[in-house]
Amino acid sequence: MYGLKSDWLDESTPRYYTFEDYEGATARWCSGCGDHGVLTAVQRLCRDEQLPPEKTVFVSGIGCASRFPHYMNAYGFHGLHGRALPVACGVRARRPDLHVFVATGDGDCCSIGTAHWIHAVRYNMKMVVMLLDNNVYGLTKNQTSPTSNKGSVSNTHPRGSALDPINPIQTSLGIANASFIAQTVDWNPAHLFATLKAAHRHPGLAFVRILQRCPHFKSGLFDSLMSDPSKLLLMTHPDGIVVDDVVKKQFVNQREHDPSDMSEAREIADSQDATPIGLFYRNAAADRYDAFTSEGIATSRDAKLAALEKQLDRYQI
Amino acid sequence: MFRDSHTRPSAQALADDPSRIAGELRIRSIPEQIVEIVSDSGEGAQTAGQIFGTVCAKMSNGLWTVEIIPAEIEPPARSRAGASGIRIRFGTKPVANMGDQADLVVAFNEQVLYSRVDQGALRAGTLLLIDDKWGASDDPKIRAAYQAALEDFDSAGYDVREIPISAETRTLTDNPQRGKNMWVVGLLCAIYSRDLDLAKREVELLFKRKRKGDELIALNHRLLEAGHAWAVEHFETRFEIPSETHGEKMVVMNGNAAVALGAMAAGMEVCSMYPITPATSASHYLAADFHHAGGIVHQAEDEIAAVGFALGASFAGKTALTITSGPGMALKTEFLGLAVMAEIPLVVVDVQRGGPATGLPTKVEQGDLLASIFGQPGDAPKVVIAPSSHEECFHFMVTARKLAESFRTPVFVLSDANLATAQACLPRPNVSEEWLSPPIDQSPWKQGAPAYGWDGETGISRRPIPGQPGGAFVLTGLAHDEQSHIAYESSINQRAMNMRSRKIAALQAALRPPEIYGDEQGDLLVVGWGSTRGAIEEAVDRVRADGHRVGSVCLRFLSPLEPGLEEIFGRYRRVMTVEINYSDDLSGPGTPPSARRYSQLAWLLRATTLVDVDCWSRVPGQPLPPQMIEAALRSRLEGADQCTD
Numbered sequence: 002m003y004g005l006k007s008d009w010l011d012e013s014t015p016r017y018y019t020f021e022d023y024e025g026a027t028a029r030w031c032s033g034c035g036d037h038g039v040l041t042a043v044q045r046l047c048r049d050e051q052l053p054p055e056k057t058v059f060v061s062g063i064g065c066a067s068r069f070p071h072y073m074n075a076y077g078f079h080g081l082h083g084r085a086l087p088v089a090c091g092v093r094a095r096r097p098d099l100h101v102f103v104a105t106g107d108g109d110c111c112s113i114g115t116a117h118w119i120h121a122v123r124y125n126m127k128m129v130v131m132l133l134d135n136n137v138y139g140l141t142k143n144q145t146s147p148t149s150n151k152g153s154v155s156n157t158h159p160r161g162s163a164l165d166p167i168n169p170i171q172t173s174l175g176i177a178n179a180s181f182i183a184q185t186v187d188w189n190p191a192h193l194f195a196t197l198k199a200a201h202r203h204p205g206l207a208f209v210r211i212l213q214r215c216p217h218f219k220s221g222l223f224d225s226l227m228s229d230p231s232k233l234l235l236m237t238h239p240d241g242i243v244v245d246d247v248v249k250k251q252f253v254n255q256r257e258h259d260p261s262d263m264s265e266a267r268e269i270a271d272s273q274d275a276t277p278i279g280l281f282y283r284n285a286a287a288d289r290y291d292a293f294t295s296e297g298i299a300t301s302r303d304a305k306l307a308a309l310e311k312q313l314d315r316y317q318i
Numbered sequence: 319m320f321r322d323s324h325t326r327p328s329a330q331a332l333a334d335d336p337s338r339i340a341g342e343l344r345i346r347s348i349p350e351q352i353v354e355i356v357s358d359s360g361e362g363a364q365t366a367g368q369i370f371g372t373v374c375a376k377m378s379n380g381l382w383t384v385e386i387i388p389a390e391i392e393p394p395a396r397s398r399a400g401a402s403g404i405r406i407r408f409g410t411k412p413v414a415n416m417g418d419q420a421d422l423v424v425a426f427n428e429q430v431l432y433s434r435v436d437q438g439a440l441r442a443g444t445l446l447l448i449d450d451k452w453g454a455s456d457d458p459k460i461r462a463a464y465q466a467a468l469e470d471f472d473s474a475g476y477d478v479r480e481i482p483i484s485a486e487t488r489t490l491t492d493n494p495q496r497g498k499n500m501w502v503v504g505l506l507c508a509i510y511s512r513d514l515d516l517a518k519r520e521v522e523l524l525f526k527r528k529r530k531g532d533e534l535i536a537l538n539h540r541l542l543e544a545g546h547a548w549a550v551e552h553f554e555t556r557f558e559i560p561s562e563t564h565g566e567k568m569v570v571m572n573g574n575a576a577v578a579l580g581a582m583a584a585g586m587e588v589c590s591m592y593p594i595t596p597a598t599s600a601s602h603y604l605a606a607d608f609h610h611a612g613g614i615v616h617q618a619e620d621e622i623a624a625v626g627f628a629l630g631a632s633f634a635g636k637t638a639l640t641i642t643s644g645p646g647m648a649l650k651t652e653f654l655g656l657a658v659m660a661e662i663p664l665v666v667v668d669v670q671r672g673g674p675a676t677g678l679p680t681k682v683e684q685g686d687l688l689a690s691i692f693g694q695p696g697d698a699p700k701v702v703i704a705p706s707s708h709e710e711c712f713h714f715m716v717t718a719r720k721l722a723e724s725f726r727t728p729v730f731v732l733s734d735a736n737l738a739t740a741q742a743c744l745p746r747p748n749v750s751e752e753w754l755s756p757p758i759d760q761s762p763w764k765q766g767a768p769a770y771g772w773d774g775e776t777g778i779s780r781r782p783i784p785g786q787p788g789g790a791f792v793l794t795g796l797a798h799d800e801q802s803h804i805a806y807e808s809s810i811n812q813r814a815m816n817m818r819s820r821k822i823a824a825l826q827a828a829l830r831p832p833e834i835y836g837d838e839q840g841d842l843l844v845v846g847w848g849s850t851r852g853a854i855e856e857a858v859d860r861v862r863a864d865g866h867r868v869g870s871v872c873l874r875f876l877s878p879l880e881p882g883l884e885e886i887f888g889r890y891r892r893v894m895t896v897e898i899n900y901s902d903d904l905s906g907p908g909t910p911p912s913a914r915r916y917s918q919l920a921w922l923l924r925a926t927t928l929v930d931v932d933c934w935s936r937v938p939g940q941p942l943p944p945q946m947i948e949a950a951l952r953s954r955l956e957g958a959d960q961c962t963d
Contacts, residue, residue, distance in 0.1 A: 025792070026803070055787045060630070070792045071804065076784040077792030078633055080626070081652055087623035091630020091638070092784070094616065095587055099634065099784055117626075120619035293614070294588075300612025302754050308610035309582055309749050315523075316569035316579075317746060318376045 022054060023047045028072045030065060035187030035213035036133055040072055042194045043102065043131075046201060047075075057100045060089040062109035065140050066133035066213070069104035083114030086121035086130070093126045094294035100201075101128035107148040108138050111167050122176040124290035125205045129197065132169055132208065133187075135215035136222060143218040155218075169210050170270045170281060174263070180287035181207035182266070183242060183280045187214060188227055191248040192235075192278060199242055204285050212276070226276055230254075236269065236279030344555040345511060350380075350409025351559060352417050353510075355502060356434060357426035358395045359388055359402040362499030367404030369520045370503050371741050373512050374406065375570035378561035380413035381406070382852070383572075383741040384941065386434075387680040396460070401430035405439070410560050412743065414707065414852025416736075418945040420444055422509075424502050426483065427452055428467035435474070437940065442475035447505075449498070450480035481505075486548055490540055500538045504545025511558040514546055567746040573711040573737030573849075576744065577667055578603035580715030581639055582611045583747060585754035586665070588638040590616040590628040595679045596735040597643045597669035621649035629653060629662050633793060635783035637719055637757045639665035644673045644686050647693070654728055655694035656795045658818065661770065661781065663722035663729075663757070665715065670734040672939055681939035682735035684848055685899045687918040690730045691877045697815060699822045701725065702877035704732040706851035709744040710874070711737055716753050723757055725821045726781055732876070734898075736849040736941045763789035768800035770817075777820030822878045831882030832871045839889035840867025842955055845931070846896050847873045847919055850942055854896055857947035866955050873919070879926055887929045894932040894954055895920040896947055901935040 023044040030036045047057060057075040061067035063082035070077025080088050089103045110118050110132050121130070137155065138144040144157040148169065152161040173182045181203045185196040193211065200207030214223055226232045235252035236242070241260050249255070254275050258265055266281040353370070357363040364385055375381040386403040393400030407417045419441035425431050425448045434440055452464040471478045487494035487501045500521065507514050521538045549556075571579070577600045581589060589608065591601045605615040618624035621642060628638035642650065647668050657664050672678025673685045690702050701721050705711045711733060718729040763782050769791035771779045782789025791802045797814065799805040834843075836858045846854045851872040858870045869890065873880055887893045901917035902909040909915075916924065920933035934950040936942060 053787075054790055055785055058634070058784050059792075071794075073792075074790060076782075076790050077794075078630065079792055079794040079796070080629075081656055081795060084622060084626045084653065087618065087626030088630035088633070090623075091588070091590065091616075091627035091632075092634045094614070094627065094631050094634075095636045096634045096784065116619050117623055120623070294616060296614060297609050297612040302751060305582075305585070305611045305754050306749060306751060308607065309579070311610070312579055312582065312607055313569055313746055313749075316571045316575070318378065318568040318570055318743065 018048055018051055018053070020044055020048050023074050025070075025072045025074045029068065031215075031217050033214065033216035034065070035135065035211070035215070036066055036069070038187045038190060038193065039131065039133060039211055039213065040069065042190060042197055044073070045194060046197050049198070050201060052100050056098060057102070058089075058092050059102045059104060060085045060092060061104040062106070062114060063140070064106035064109045064138070065135075065215075066104050066106040067109060083109050083112070084117065085109065086114060086117040089128055089130075090121060090124055090126050090290075093128055093291055095298055097127075097291065097295050097298075103128060103130040105130065105132055107132065107134040107136060107146045107169070111147045111169055111172075118173075119176055122173055122206060122208055123178045125178050125180050125287050126289060126291040126294070127204060128206055129200045130206060130208045131197070132210045133213045134169065134210055135213045135219055136166070137215055137218045139215050139218055168270065171267070173208050173210075174267050174270055174282060178287050179208070179282060180205035180284045181280075182282045183207070184210045184212070184276075184278050185242070186212045186223070186226070186233075186278060188223070189248070189251075189278075191244055192242065195244050196242050196280075199280065203283065205287055205289055232275055234269070234272075234275035234277040236277055236281070238280070240283065241280040346555060346557050347560055348557050349411070349559070350407065350413070350417075351422070351510065351557070352405060352407045352420045353506065354386070354403060354405045354420045354423040354434065354439065355499075356386060356401050356403035356423060356430045357499075358397070358430065359390070359392050359400060361402070361426050361495065363403040363426065365524070366499035366503045367406050368741060369517060369524065370506050370512070371404075371406045371408065372520050372570055373507065373516045374408040374510075374559070375568070375741075375743050376516050377513060378563055378568075379408045379559050380411050381408050381570060381741060381743050382413040382416055383407070383739075384416040384736070385739040387739075389680060396427050396429040396463075398429050398432040401433040403430070408559060410562055414742070415856060415944060416740070416853075416941050418943045422447065424483075424506070425449065426498065428464055428471075431467070431471065438943075440474075440476060443477055445477045445479065446471060447479050447481050449483040451482070451484040453480065486544060487541065490544055491537060497537070497541050500541035501545035501548075504542035504547075505549045506545075507542070508546045508549030509553055509556055511556055514542060517542055568743045569746045570741055570743050571708065572599075572739055572741045573705075573708050573733055574600035574669065574739070575603045576708045576711035577641070577715060577731075577733060579747075580712035581665075582608065582613065583712070583749050583753055584665075584716040584719040585637055585757070586639050586715070586719065587613050587636045588616065588628060588631040589613065589641065590618055590624045590631070590638065591641045592618050592621045592624045592646060594621070594643045594646045596671055596738045597641045597646070597667065599738065600641050600667065600669065621646040622653060625650040625653040625664075625666070628664055629657055632662050632664050633784070635758050635785070639667060639715075641667040641669070643669050643671050644689075645676065647686060647689065651693055654700075655696065655698050657728040658694065658698040658700050659795050660793045661726040661779070661818070662793070663726055665718045665722055665729055665731065667731045667733060669738045670732060672937065678939045680735065682849070682941055683899055683937055683939070684732075684734060684850070684897050684918070685937075686732060687847070687876060687899070688921060690732060691922070697819065699819045700727050700877065701729040701822070701825060701875075702732065703729065703875055704848040704873070705737065706848055706872050706874065707744070708737065708740075708742045712744065712747055714874075719753075719757075721825070724778070725825060726779060727821060732848060734849050758783050763787065769793075769802040770798070770800045770814075772800065772817040775820070776824035777817035778824065779817075826875075826878035826881055829875060829878070829880050831886065832873060832880045834869045834871055834886065836862055836869040837867040838869060840869060841891050842866070842868045842951065843887060843890035843893045844868065844870040844896055844951065845873065845893065845919065845923065846870065847876060850896060850898060850947075853942050853944045853947055856944035857951055860944065860948050861951050861955065868951065868955070876919075876922070879922070883923065884927045884929060887927060887931070892932065892954060893923075893929055894934060895923065896942070896950065897933065897935040898937065898942055899935050900937050901933050904932065
């Protein structure tokens with residue numbers, strides 16, 4: 002199947018994968034970095050969904066978040082700054098048997114890789130895209146990111162950044178054929194996990210923006226969101242990100258939002274009040290480009306030869 | 319009106335050839351002919367030329383066509399700079415270049431001929447068949463321009479004839495703009511004794527591909543017949559170009575089609591591209607039919623994504639290529655470096671055009687050689703090969719895939735606008751089932767075996783593929799050890815660089831020295847690469863005919879270079895390259911020898927062989943005619959330091 006040997010697809014003795022089976026190199030992020038929590042949530046997701054490590058591929062760009070693949074035990078592609086999405090689409094194109102995850106940061110996705118972000122969302126090939134958004138360039142040591150708040154001070158804007166930030170959710174909701182747009186936070190493991198799980202099960206490209214703490218360069222940025230529950234808005238709906246009542250109770254602001262309602266999704270995303278978390282939009286029926294790219298995977302050698310001869314006949318003298 | 323006076327297409331060859339008298343009709347047998355059809359853009363001159371060329375090929379003549387392409391899609395009508403059209407060189411022997419000046423030119427208006435004059439495409443005696451409708455134009459300015467041009471051409475020594483192309487076409491269709499090209503094909507078929515039924519068949523195939531109805535096909539058949547009949551009535555002397563049977567099955571196509579079919583034959587599954595002239599048509603051919611052979615064309619959002627997508631597919635165990643031209647190569651640079659660093663097999667086709675920057679989008683140059691070899695930051699050894707013919711355009715795709723996988727490396731295939739757009743004959747490839755094999759060693763991965771288990775001598779290693787148990791690794795563009803773990807230690811980086819470089823040496827050890835064309839030792843060796851081979855060899859033939867001892871070598875492998883070059887160079891008094899890229903002339907004004915910048919292959923050969931390799935190169939935006947090369951060779955043979963065009 003898929004041009005690869007069939008005995009790769011099943012181990013002779015099915016086994017149960019434990020959490021440890023997904024652990025790669027020891028994570029070298031700063032202590033207190035929000036990426037640690039995302040890594041744990043993803044490892045848990047892989048375990049719960051029993052994804053064979055050899056069938057799982059983590060693709061990333063460059064930046065702190067993009068070290069993600071190294072800390073997983075799975076296949077990984079730690080490529081170029083901003084270019085994770087084209088690579089992930091290429092991986093996915095002819096390998097529908099693989100589980101594809103993308104780890105990208107706000108510089109990677111929303112600045113140098115913006116074109117790919119727009120188009121990958123439109124391609125809607127099945128994969129989970131995690132935007133680990135800490136509002137700052139960390140690996141290159143504290144420069145303004147496109148999601149940095151206006152006035153935020155960095156090494157490139159010591160007098161404060163001049164412009165309002167890009168809101169990745171607003172942008173994603175504006176892309177034709179978007180099919181899964183969600184937002185969560187690194188410090189709420191239950192909501193984070195529930196969001197990633199829903200993303201993984203979505204038949205298309207699931208874009209998840211994760212507000213992620215950078216204690217080194219953006220210390221205290223999300224403190225108010227963490228200490229004042231009224232600063233977050235939990236979107237609830239049976240078709241949305243479903244969390245336990247215990248988790249729900251942490252949120253004083255809740256709003257039922259049907260994720261099939263795009264105009265309401267945009268209204269919530271535009272709101273300047275509380276920071277919304279949950280599922281903005283989902284359309285499981287959106288067209289998938291991987292339906293096109295995986296055409297003809299099983300074409301036999303004889304059929305290929307016949308097609309070639311037919312082509313050559315056309316040019317025959 | 320054209321009796322006899324009009325029967326002198328006057329190729330030099332004509333004079334010597336015996337004529338055969340058949341009643342009143344004289345049919346002269348000639349060895350070859352160069353015909354051009356030129357027009358405003360969108361008048362179908364190229365389609366006409368392709369059909370006529372295909373007919374010639376199907377009659378077992380040698381063939382080489384050159385598209386004459388304006389930079390804009392629709393430049394202003396009757397503009398001197400906007401000539402669109404095609405040159406068709408056909409002959410008894412195989413034809414491998416565009417030749418020198420045209421013998422006969424059909425022009426839909428007189429103004430576009432000026433650009434052909436500027437290009438040096440015409441000679442005294444060239445027969446010009448010009449649509450006479452402009453002489454009867456309602457616009458006095460057009461009438462005046464037309465008369466002035468006829469006088470210019472006449473005094474320049476061209477054999478100018480006005481023929482009623484539009485008027486005759488109008489008798490069959492209300493819109494002669496869209497029919498006159500077929501009338502001209504009919505005309506040419508009569509002049510050169512081509513089988514009109516073959517032309518009809520080509521027209522039918524073309525219109526069926528474009529999903530046109532029978533009615534339109536029938537109309538175009540009538541136009542072919544009308545053009546043919548008109549020529550039969552008005553041309554007393556006609557010509558034939560005898561055929562030599564090829565002895566093997568042949569196909570006729572342009573170089574981009576050959577690349578596309580080669581990609582299919584190579585078992586490619588993914589062609590990821592972004593539109594760019596002159597590379598795009600290769601993807602068009604693939605897009606039309608790739609799915610029958612189990613492949614897809616991905617039109618990416620940009621050049622960078624195109625190569626990234628291909629690399630992702632290759633990482634996932636699929637055969638992938640990307641097709642682009644110079645500006646696209648520049649954009650892909652970072653990813654190409656990653657492919658080298660992380661050892662990801664990839665076939666990269668660069669259909670070269672004039673540079674730098676946007677340069678000459680539709681025109682040929684061989685300007686990407688050094689950028690291909692050295693274009694990435696750091697040391698990025700990879701394989702670079704260049705086809706010199708249509709046959710090689712096809713087969714090098716198979717070679718490239720094989721090398722990419724065996725050496726776990728990107729392989730660049732440098733074609734150019736000349737090969738890409740020229741139609742020529744090649745032996746029908748014998749497609750091997752083996753070429754379609756899965757891309758990877760599918761035996762189980764040994765638990766714990768490193769992702770880069772470099773062989774110390776060759777640098778070659780086996781690669782694990784997602785899905786393969788036990789092989790999981792994280793590919794990275796950072797410096798890494800055998801396990802693909804990020805490693806900044808100096809000894810690890812040094813060793814990994816050694817290993818990647820060693821692959822190039824290992825490949826060279828498997829290559830044979832290049833074959834020499836012409837004299838195996840003597841006064842002058844001409845070294846070229848890529849599409850210039852046919853013209854260089856024709857120029858070598860001409861100077862050898864005068865008793866000079868001259869040989870030529872065409873290099874297919876540029877990285878690594880083919881072995882044995884120093885030894886071969888040592889057999890000649892002088893060694894020079896001939897290329898379509900920029901170099902300063904020898905001791906040209908303003909360029910003392912110490913500041914002379916050499917053409918790209920010359921740079922490379924001087925650096926690698928320590929031989930004082932000279933060069934002659936031009937960037938005319940068109941293929942080098944044999945005559946220009948011949949003049950350069952003669953000037954070097956005479957020991958002149960400077961040569962003129």
